[in-house]
Amino acid sequence: MAISDEISDQQLLRYSRQIMLPQIDIAGQEKLLGSTVLVVGVGGLGSPVSMYLAAAGVGKLILTDPDVVDLTNLQRQVVHATDTVAMLKVESAAQRLQQLNPDIEVVCLPKALDEAELLAQVQSADVVVDCTDNLESRFAVNRVCVKAVKPLVSAAAVRWEGQISVFHPGVAHSPCYQCFYGDVAGVPETCSENGVIGPLLGVLGSMQALETLKLLTGQGDALIGRVLLFDALHMEWTPLQLAQRQDCTICGSAA
Numbered sequence: 001m002a003i004s005d006e007i008s009d010q011q012l013l014r015y016s017r018q019i020m021l022p023q024i025d026i027a028g029q030e031k032l033l034g035s036t037v038l039v040v041g042v043g044g045l046g047s048p049v050s051m052y053l054a055a056a057g058v059g060k061l062i063l064t065d066p067d068v069v070d071l072t073n074l075q076r077q078v079v080h081a082t083d084t085v086a087m088l089k090v091e092s093a094a095q096r097l098q099q100l101n102p103d104i105e106v107v108c109l110p111k112a113l114d115e116a117e118l119l120a121q122v123q124s125a126d127v128v129v130d131c132t133d134n135l136e137s138r139f140a141v142n143r144v145c146v147k148a149v150k151p152l153v154s155a156a157a158v159r160w161e162g163q164i165s166v167f168h169p170g171v172a173h174s175p176c177y178q179c180f181y182g183d184v185a186g187v188p189e190t191c192s193e194n195g196v197i198g199p200l201l202g203v204l205g206s207m208q209a210l211e212t213l214k215l216l217t218g219q220g221d222a223l224i225g226r227v228l229l230f231d232a233l234h235m236e237w238t239p240l241q242l243a244q245r246q247d248c249t250i251c252g253s254a255a
Contacts, residue, residue: 006030011103015057023219029057033103035216036060038125040118040141042093043067044196045155046131047079048205049212054097054104056213061097062121063090064109076198115144122148127212130154131205135181142177145169146251151222152177153211155204158194160233162204165242166211166223169251174224175244176251200232 007015007029018024035058039046042065050061067089069080077089084092090108097106113121122128122144130141130152138154145152146169154177155164168174207228214220229238246252 007033011057014101014103018056024217028217028219031217032057032213033059035126036062036124037212037216038062038064038121038128039131040128040137041065041131041133042077042079042089043073043131043133044076044157044198044201045133045205045208046093046129047077048202049129049131049209050093050097051079051100052206052209053212054101054106056209057101057103058212058216059103060105060107062107062109062125063093064111064113064121065089065093066110066112076196076201078198078202115140119144119148122150125150127215128152129208129212130177131208138177139181142167143250146176151215153208153215155208157200157204158196160197160200160231162200162230162232163227164204164207164211164223164230165227166215168215168222168224171224173244174251175242176248178250179245179248179252180227180242182245197232200230203232204230 007026015029019026019029037053037058039050039061042050042063050063053061069084069087069089069092071085073080079093079096088110090110094106094108128145128150130138132138142152149169151166151168153166156162167176211222214222225242227240227242244251
């Protein structure tokens with residue numbers, strides 16, 4: 001294994017356990033250090049996503065979320081803490097991530113981005129991770145990722161159930177998020193209305209981080225064209241195959 005001049009001795013030590021993996025090695029670590037990931041939402045899913053990506057040495061994390069930390073968040077949003085209640089979530093998360101890994105750059109966008117702003121941020125990223133908690137936001141992120149031809153790692157969780165998939169418009173015949181849900185008007189399935197068990201978000205957020213690292217390093221088989229449904233109460237995973245819909249208004253032939 002040749003050691004690159006681009007990685008310092010401290011970085012070799014910090015990332016040694018993943019550099020030991022033949023699928024990562026020095027070349028893979030350099031890819032991670034040179035990568036940019038947009039994390040949309042730093043709540044229950046965004047907490048483990050951002051922490052694991054920061055720990056892995058993803059060079060630049062762009063965090064966007066308009067909300068402030070609330071006491072009710074702390075049961076599941078583990079990037080935040082009691083002493084950051086009332087702080088902007090992106091700033092609370094950035095503080096924790098910089099403590100975890102000062103190597104990386106964290107960009108904070110404490111607002112709900114309109115479509116043009118979202119497109120600009122998506123275009124600057126290598127991978128987009130959707131950690132939002134409502135269908136309207138997920139559809140918006142999906143539209144922009146299709147337009148910018150950027151891979152999207154998406155998950156959702158409520159009560160004891162969740163799902164995860166990867167949508168990649170750069171891969172031929174890959175479905176998009178809209179292919180999965182169709183043209184529904186809205187689904188009132190938010191944690192604030194229905195509740196959620198905290199570790200469920202940790203499981204799915206960790207898997208989102210894992211899929212992101214695989215995409216950035218080009219290793220393994222991503223969840224493209226597949227959806228994993230998770231029933232935490234009965235500890236059951238159900239895989240679904242998902243095909244591109246030709247009548248999809250976002251990515252289909254009629255788009």
